[in-house]
Amino acid sequence: MDSVFDAFMATAAAAPDHVFLVAPPAPGRAYHPDGVELTYGEVRAGVLELRDVYAAAGFGHGHRVALLLENRPEFFFHYLALNALGCGIVPINPDYRHDEMLYQMEHSEAAVVVSIASRLADLEAVARARARPLPVVSAERRPLALPGPGATPRAGRPGLDTECSLLYTSGTTGRPKGCVLTNFYYLNAGAWYRDLGGRLAIEPGRERFYNPLPLFHMNCQAVTATCAMLTANGLILPERFSPGRWWRDIAVTRATIVHYLGVVPPLLLNQPPAPEERQPRVKFGFGAGVEPELHERFEKRFGFPLVEVWGMTETGRIYADHREPRQIATRAFGRPFGGFDARVVDDHDRAVARGTEGELVVRWSGPEGPRHGFFAGYLKNPEATAEAWRGGWFHTGDVVRQAADGMLYFVDRKKNIIRRAGENIAAAEVEATLQAHEAVAQVAVLAVPDEIREEEVMACVVPMAGATPGRALAEGLFEWCLQRLAYFKAPGWLLFVPSLPTTGTQKVQKAQIFPRGEDPRARPGAIDLRERKKRRAPPA
Incomplete structure (x- = not known):
C-alpha cells in the first residue's frame, strides 16, 4: 500500500462492519450530542463521495487543504478523501486566533480552508489579510462549494513520499515550524505502535482507542488513527480531555486503550472516587509525563498500567517502557530497539558516559539511511532541518540519561534547565x-x-x-x-x-x-x- 487511504480501504474491504469512529455522547455539543458510532463501511461511503467532489473541483497531487474541524469524526472523511488524491492536509488548532491562523495559512500556502460554521467569519478575516487569495468553505454545507485550486503542483501518482500532512510544532521561541509528514511516515508510525507488544499488545479487531488529544497532533491523528486502520480497530474522539467526563466516556464507548498526557493522572486522582472509575475493559494507558510520585497511586486506584512512552512529531517512532518490570518510580521511557537508535551527547555532540545527563539524539540505523521514517523536513526552513540533523542524528532537545542496561530516563527539555x-x-x-x-x-x-x-x-x-x-x-x-x-x-x-x-x-x-x-x-x-x-x- 502506498498511502493512508490505501490502508483504510483495505480494512474497509476486509472488515466493513467493524466500528472505526466514535464520538461519545455530550449533551449540548454542536455535533453528535447523542454520540455516534460509524463503521468502516459507512466512513468509506462518505470518503469516496468527498473524494469525487474534491477531484471534480480540480484538487490533486501536491495541493494543501487546511481543515478546522475540531475533533469531529467528519475530519477523517475530508482527510482520507484528500489523501486519496495526493493532497496534504493542514489541521488548524481550533483555539488559534487571528494572528496564529494567518501565519499558518500564509506559511503553508493552503489552497483552501474547510471549516466548521462557527469559525467561518474568523477565517474569512484571515483570508482578507492574506496576500494570496484563500477561499473559505463551510464543511457543513451540502453540496460542498469548492473553488478550483489551480494547477496540480506534482505530477505522477501519489505514493509513499507524498505529503500526507503539515503539522505545526509549538515552538518555545519564534513561530511554530511546519513538519512535512509523508504517507510513509504515517504508515510506519501506525505499524510501529501496532507491533510494540509487551504491555502495549494490540489485538486486531478487538480494541477501541480513547484518545482525547487533538487531531492537529501526531499522537492521535498519525500514530493512533493509523494504527487503528491497520488493525481494524476503533478510534474514540472526545472533543477534549475532561476529568469529569473521562470515566463516563470510557464506560459508554467501551474503550480498551486510553491515551494520556502528564496533566491527566493528577486531575483524575483529584476527582472523588466514583463507581465507574474501575473499568475492567481498559488494558493500558499510553502516554508520557506522569509524575513518578503519582504513577503507582494511579495504577492501584484505577486498576490498569500507565505505560510511559517517548516520541516527537519529527520522529514518528516511539520508545516505551512496556516490558515488565516497568520502572514506574522513575521517568523511564524505554530502551532503543528495532533499529531506532539513540545516543546521549554533550553540547559539542560528543557521547557522554552512561548515567550522565545530556541531549537525546536519535536516528534510524538501517540501510535506508538515518532519516528513514522521520519527518521529511521543516517547510521552507532547510537551515533548521539541517541543524536538527547535524552529524546524522536528529537532535531532540530533550535532556536524558541512559543507564548501563540501556534504559533511558527523561530529565527535562533542554531549554527547561535552570542554571543557578x-x-x-x-x-x-x-x-x-x-x-x-x-x-x-x-x-x-x-x-x-x-x-x-x-x-x-x-x-x-x-x-x-x-x-x-x-x-x-x-x-x-x-x-x-x-x-x-x-x-x-x-x-x-x-x-x-x-x-x-x-x-x-x-x-x-x-x-x-x-x-x-x-x-x-x-x-x-x-x-x-x-x-x-x-x-x-x-x-x-
Whole structure:
C-alpha cells in the first residue's frame, strides 16, 4: 500500500462492519450530542463521495487543504478523501486566533480552508489579510462549494513520499515550524505502535482507542488513527480531555486503550472516587509525563498500567517502557530497539558516559539511511532541518540519561534547565515535587534572573480548590520541597495564579505566562523565598 487511504480501504474491504469512529455522547455539543458510532463501511461511503467532489473541483497531487474541524469524526472523511488524491492536509488548532491562523495559512500556502460554521467569519478575516487569495468553505454545507485550486503542483501518482500532512510544532521561541509528514511516515508510525507488544499488545479487531488529544497532533491523528486502520480497530474522539467526563466516556464507548498526557493522572486522582472509575475493559494507558510520585497511586486506584512512552512529531517512532518490570518510580521511557537508535551527547555532540545527563539524539540505523521514517523536513526552513540533523542524528532537545542496561530516563527539555550558581536544575523535577502536594492543582517552574546566582527557580502555582494562596502556603510548599530536594532546587520565588496557559495538548506554555520583557519577580503577589534557601544538614 502506498498511502493512508490505501490502508483504510483495505480494512474497509476486509472488515466493513467493524466500528472505526466514535464520538461519545455530550449533551449540548454542536455535533453528535447523542454520540455516534460509524463503521468502516459507512466512513468509506462518505470518503469516496468527498473524494469525487474534491477531484471534480480540480484538487490533486501536491495541493494543501487546511481543515478546522475540531475533533469531529467528519475530519477523517475530508482527510482520507484528500489523501486519496495526493493532497496534504493542514489541521488548524481550533483555539488559534487571528494572528496564529494567518501565519499558518500564509506559511503553508493552503489552497483552501474547510471549516466548521462557527469559525467561518474568523477565517474569512484571515483570508482578507492574506496576500494570496484563500477561499473559505463551510464543511457543513451540502453540496460542498469548492473553488478550483489551480494547477496540480506534482505530477505522477501519489505514493509513499507524498505529503500526507503539515503539522505545526509549538515552538518555545519564534513561530511554530511546519513538519512535512509523508504517507510513509504515517504508515510506519501506525505499524510501529501496532507491533510494540509487551504491555502495549494490540489485538486486531478487538480494541477501541480513547484518545482525547487533538487531531492537529501526531499522537492521535498519525500514530493512533493509523494504527487503528491497520488493525481494524476503533478510534474514540472526545472533543477534549475532561476529568469529569473521562470515566463516563470510557464506560459508554467501551474503550480498551486510553491515551494520556502528564496533566491527566493528577486531575483524575483529584476527582472523588466514583463507581465507574474501575473499568475492567481498559488494558493500558499510553502516554508520557506522569509524575513518578503519582504513577503507582494511579495504577492501584484505577486498576490498569500507565505505560510511559517517548516520541516527537519529527520522529514518528516511539520508545516505551512496556516490558515488565516497568520502572514506574522513575521517568523511564524505554530502551532503543528495532533499529531506532539513540545516543546521549554533550553540547559539542560528543557521547557522554552512561548515567550522565545530556541531549537525546536519535536516528534510524538501517540501510535506508538515518532519516528513514522521520519527518521529511521543516517547510521552507532547510537551515533548521539541517541543524536538527547535524552529524546524522536528529537532535531532540530533550535532556536524558541512559543507564548501563540501556534504559533511558527523561530529565527535562533542554531549554527547561535552570542554571543557578553553577548547578543545573531540571524544572520538571521541581514541578513533579510540587505537583505531589495536596494543595497544588497545577504548576509551572521556570528560570528568572538573579543578580548574584545568574538564575533562580520560580514556581507558578495554581492552588487546589479550598487551598488559601498566600505567604503561609508558599512557605509550606517551600518546606515540602526542602524535605525532598537539594536546597538549591527549592523555589526562590513563588507566585499563585488562577490558571496556566496550555496548548491544545494540555502542555503548559511557559513562554506565555508572562509577557515578553516583563520581570516575573516584579509581578504583584510574587513571594520572595530566597532568604529561606540555605543549605541544611540532612536529617539524622
